[in-house]
Amino acid sequence: MARARGRRFRFHRRKLCAVAAYVAILLIALSFFTLIYLSRKGFDGGREHVSPQEDQSGLIPDQELWDAPFSLGLHTCIKPTARYKGARKSDRYITVRSNGGLNQMRTGIADMVAVAHIMNATLVIPQLDRRSFWNDTSTFSDIFDETHFIEALKGDVRVARELPKELESVPHARKHFSSWASTGYYEEMTRLWHEYQVIHVAKSDSRLANNDLPLDIQRLRCRAMYNALRFSPPIEILAKKLIERLRSREGRYIALHLRYEKDMLSFTGCTYGLTEVESKELTILREKTNHWKVKKINSTVQRLGGNCPLTPKEVGIFLRALGYPPSTLIYIAAGEIYGGTAQLSMLSSCFPNLVFKETLATKEELEGFTTHASQTAAIDYIISVESNVFVSSYSGNMARAVEGHRRFLGYRRTITPDRKGLVEVFDRLESGNLREGSSLSDIVRQMHDDRQGAPRKRRGPLPGVKGKARSRTEESFYENPYPECICGPKEAF
Template sequence: MTSDPPILKLKIKDLLEDEHTKSPLLRVEESKSEKLLYGELWEAPFSRGLHSCVKPTTKYKATPPWDRYMTVRSNGGLNQMRTGIADMVAVAHIMNATLVIPQLDKRSFWQDSSTFADVFDELHFIKSLQQDLRIVKELPKEIESLPRARKHFTSWSGVVHVAKSDSRLANNDLPLDIQRLRCRTLYHALRFSPSIESLGKKLVERLKSRAERYIALHLRYEKDMLSFTGCTYGLTPTESEELKTMRESTNHWKIKNINSTEQRVGGFCPLTPKEVGIFLEALGYPSSTLIYIAAGEIYGGDTHLSELRSRFPNIVFKVGVGNLEMLATEQELRSFLNHASQTAALDYIISIESDVFIPSHSGNMARTVEGHRRFLGHRKTITPDRKGLVELLDKMEAGLLEASSLSRHVKQLHKNRRGSPRRRGGAPSGIKGRARLRLEESFYQNPYPECICKSEDALK
């Protein structure tokens, strides 16, 4: 009898197939797969030949220089003020009024003392809109003491004062030229001050030098947001009580008693840092992905951020937060400290220029950045379906969904939520009256079709 053949010892080089020995067909398929994944993660949606269009139509007429003036007190955070100012430019044009440079909100939650010129390029604002209406820095001395009409716009002379700029012009059914004026104001005239623009561009360059691509994550996990929404999932009893006390003591927050569980299940809560980490993993982003956190101070600091950092350690803030890296130096930020609207402007610039923008909650910043990115060519913006995500995550935690299948479900849920061109959404069917106006998609979240069009539509 012959003996059994000797046991063959396989070498590593025999187990690992060399790239050059693969068949051409296999290499092509792998290349296609890599490109598909890369595009899914980073590439902007197909724009379908659409581009920004804000030029006036041939029927448009500038506002004549009437001796009527409109003063405005802008309210809210940076983006609420920005969209409100754009609306007030449109209102002043409609009313044939001279607009006085708006006053910024100094009584908001942040108590920011910034003036218009601290945040925006005032001269650029005036010059950019000189073909649309007259804008002055202040009222003429001789009419400063005149009484100002505050409510009735239909019949007035002299000066009208708008106490709040977020009077919410309609999203739809306004004349095309008024809509385009709003876009010219927001996307061209309201340029940030030179110091903000300069530092913002510098920070973008630093991010680009660190990685080929980066995500701007608008992580709305600040104390005021959690308190306002009544969302306490993942917090300690002490933290939950602190937020409740803050909500109850804030006079202008009308709803005091909020069911946190109902809020979360309904999709009304900001995603937690842990939920964001799971979401990004499920979408397919590698752990090495560079993530810029566009937000204020995260509630709970490192305690809650660690749940995101464990999955994505390559995270940076504009300022130092715990052990996280600081993108800007203390000297660069010195003049911006204690001015929330100015630091928010830096976040805005970095978010606009990011390869991917992801907001963890809907709000003025999230909506305005999304709309601006659409205007600039539909740059990739992924808006989480918070209600659907919570349902998936809760099922997985309850053992009703395999962790291995989460990615497939998350990708399916968000296949149409990546910033692709689409017309602005109206109110749900069956809704009428003022409720319809409140439920329409914001004009500044999606300025298509008025300010985004095909070449043949540009000068209608």
């Protein structure tokens, strides 16, 4: 009897131990899931209790923020092919008036180098645009190394510093060459040499097609753009000094082309986030600028279509969502920001470590540059090309040129915001349907997985677009010179 009671006791004890074990497991599991829930609430639902400087950068590997995308063994290849015919002696001349800002002029000049080669003409050093928004009086040699330009191209095209005196008074053929033209078009234009010895080109921008040109012409455009058009020594020297100062602060930096400037906002008709007085000022500027053909613009439609520059506030949200910490050093590559300190404060509240060339350089170092917008833009350009990460708030001429140059130099990390997609995200934040935190970060990072500057071939025209309008929808050759100027691992340099 005693042994039976002992067996029953041991059985009940084992049963109680098993129940206790099950209860303990349930409590541990409940605690675990509670912890996860509270953590997610801390990032998402409870964001109002978190400092606006806080971010999720610790969750993202450092290389995903800073390293260059994998280049797949691609390398530059700009040497002429065996079929290429170099510069030939010619008593025919092309003079050019380059139009637009710095990078519009640069791409136009590179195009005109190729045009002079096709037409077997001597290219006279181009005249730069002095009538643009900035009214810059800089000459070619103020911005570019003129001697280097001539020497670098001597195997491709003859370049003269000026038109020979005896040809200054002879009749010139004044031409507005067709936009996005083929080599066949310029071969046909050689008929002008039967009547004229000098052709003057009134505009240089977009004179050649992006695609379907001979390989040697495309590579010549790259040699002109990336080798021959070197900036003048004073610009190069100061830019390199500023890069060294940036590197000495944090070791690495983001160059942000913050295209939130008066001319761009007026041109695009984008007034979101501005006061009524500011909006009216931009409208008046647009109406008074003769060469801006579109006068009436619906700002809301522009923004929803992704046609507006990101505001400084939006840029701050964007970079924080990507995972960049508040301590990130950001160089602002831009002119005067419209709205000044009031607009910039919305970015600096997220990223207080902002610097400009005016704060990085001394007053004496900038003296001589400050009244020449194209020269200061050249300084911004060099610093942007050499940055660890380049981000543009708008896909204008500089953004496209910097992106193409960084691709050419080895696919340095270049982030191109999906402005149309981001507008929807920002509006959800504004309405309270989305909060900053891990959910926002997931959305933004996924949206930009393929917008980090990784290798890809240049995009062609949009489907369904016909005629000359097709060329307008193509990706610019200078934005992405692959495949003509960038080769695979088994291809020749």
